[in-house]
Amino acid sequence: MRNDENTIICRCEDLTLARLRQLIAEGYTTLDEIKRISRAGMGPCQGRTCRALIEREIANLTGTPIKDQPPAKYRQPCQPVKLAAILGGEPHAKDS
Amino acid sequence: MQKTADAVIVGGGVNGVSIAYNLAKRGMRNVCVIERDYLASGSTGRCGAGVRAQWGTEMNLRMSMASVRMFENMNEELAYDDDIEFNQGGYLLLAYSDEGFEQFKKNVALQRAHGLEVDLLTAAEAKEIVPHLNIEGLVGATYCPTDGHCNPFKVTDAYAKAARRLGAKIYTNTTVTGIRKENGCVCGVETTRGYISAPVVVNAAGGYSQDVAAMVGLEIPTYSERHQILVTEPVEPLQKPMVMSFHHNIYCQQSPHGSFIMGLGDPTEKPGYNIEASWQFLQEMAEKITWLLPPLRHLRVVRQWAGLYNMTPDRTPILGPVDEVEGFYLAVGFSGHGFMLAPAVGVLLAQSILGQETPIPLEPMNLSRFARGELFHEPSVV
Structure with missing residues (x-):
């Protein structure tokens, strides 16, 4: 197995570095496009780990520096919240 | 170029x-x-x-039935190197008034005349299909097993x-x-x-x-009109069909991936191009969905967003x-x-x-x- 096949970039959605490189080579060259085709950044952490890694890999492979890449939208809520907690019926704690 | x-x-x-x-x-x-x-x-x-054929006008019905058949064979027809993730878990449509149920009867008659497999259900029968559905006030429902979900x-x-x-x-x-x-x-x-x-x-x-x-x-x-949606964390398979209530202006489906996707229509939304999500939506959705499908109260919301419906009169x-x-x-x-x-x-x-x-x-x-x-x-x- 190649090294990039067991390197996980998005740990919520199991995107490997090998798959990411393949997607960039196929023409998905922005974070938004990669997110939508691979689900990277759509899991419980909402891209906190993978965003920066994907942007860096896009920069490496396409030559477009991170500062020139279109930024992907940050969406609320900023961390997962139970529907019951939104209603005020349950405390919001990480282990609840 | x-x-x-x-x-x-x-x-x-x-x-x-x-x-x-x-x-x-x-x-x-x-x-x-x-x-x-x-x-x-x-x-x-x-x-x-969502993908459904349960429509109330002949044109939408015929176009959607043809589309469902094409979704069924799309990976092959388009020689797709991935998967469109078409999953036919059905759509359960809910009626909360006699008037709403009368309309469903007309819809089902039209749909059956065009060869769609669709059933008119009592509230108890609806609960057999979605056991965690709150059937308080429910008059009846319709169910089409070939409706479903697909990855846009x-x-x-x-x-x-x-x-x-x-x-x-x-x-x-x-x-x-x-x-x-x-x-x-x-x-x-x-x-x-x-x-x-x-x-x-x-x-x-x-x-x-x-x-x-x-x-x-x-x-x-x-004209365009903002509609909002949220998605939860993925969980084990819990709900096969899309559940939709025109009375509550709500729909909720578990995707094949395990997350629940749910949306609401807001009759007070003004025409425009706003596609920002709001906290008011989150509150209203939490209230409505935990009443309709109570066990979903335990699910965590991971993301909300909005998009435009392009409406006609x-x-x-x-x-x-x-x-x-x-x-x-x-x-x-x-x-x-x-x-x-x-x-x-x-x-x-x-x-x-x-x-x-x-x-x-x-x-x-x-x-x-x-x-x-x-x-x-x-x-x-x-």
Whole structure:
């Protein structure tokens, strides 16, 4: 197995570095496009780990520096919240 | 960028690429799609991803039934190297009034006459299909097992790849800034990357369809309206069908991936282009969904977003040529169900553009229906 096949970039959605490189080579060259085709950044952490890694890999492979890449939208809520907690019926704690 | 085309399609949503694929497949050599951002970046990629044939007007019913059949075979038809993730878990539609249930009876009679497998259910029978459904106040329901869920990004990707293989060109990050016409005929499209002359221009601009129509001096009765959605963390399979209530203006489905996707219509939403999500939506959704499907209270919301419904006065799309400008075609005003109709729309528009006979007549869905006063009355929209 190649090294990039067991390197996980998005740990919520199991995107490997090998798959990411393949997607960039196929023409998905922005974070938004990669997110939508691979689900990277759509899991419980909402891209906190993978965003920066994907942007860096896009920069490496396409030559477009991170500062020139279109930024992907940050969406609320900023961390997962139970529907019951939104209603005020349950405390919001990480282990609840 | 190319200087000429046989047809230019404005909008790289699922309908735009479906039309491009179907034109190329039928032999049109030089088709191009112009997309302002990236493919599926607008309404397609923001939709609830539901696919159903349970509609209340003959046109929506026939187009959606044809589309469901195409979704079933799409991976093969488009030789897709991935998976469109079509999962037929059914749709359970809920009625909370005698009036609503009477409408369902009419819908089911129409749907069965067209060969759709669909059942009219009592509240108790509905609970057998979704055991965690709160049936308080429920009068009855309808259920169609072949309705379901499909991945809008993948479907758009599949059509785009197939269209490109057949020679179509797709220009992303390219904005249409004007459309030229001469003597009542379209003659080309101005873009941020140059001018393309073309005898056919298709407006598939989703939430911005009225703006693109205005570029040829055409006033169309579409307008855009924000609709909001949220998605939860993925969990074990818990709910097979989409659950939809027109009374509560709500829909909720577990995707094959395990997350629950749920959306609400807000009758107080004003026409406009706002696509920001709001905290008020989160509050209202939490209240409604935990009443309707109580165990969902334990799920964590991971993300919310919004997109535009491109509405028409009769909540039915406007399709086909227009009398006012020759060569200008509309595939607009999907009123929140453009994704699920896209397979049929692509075929019908391509046939119409190529002067071929369409298996479903397009005339009733033309823009001229508004001048004639021959509107549809689609009763089944959230």
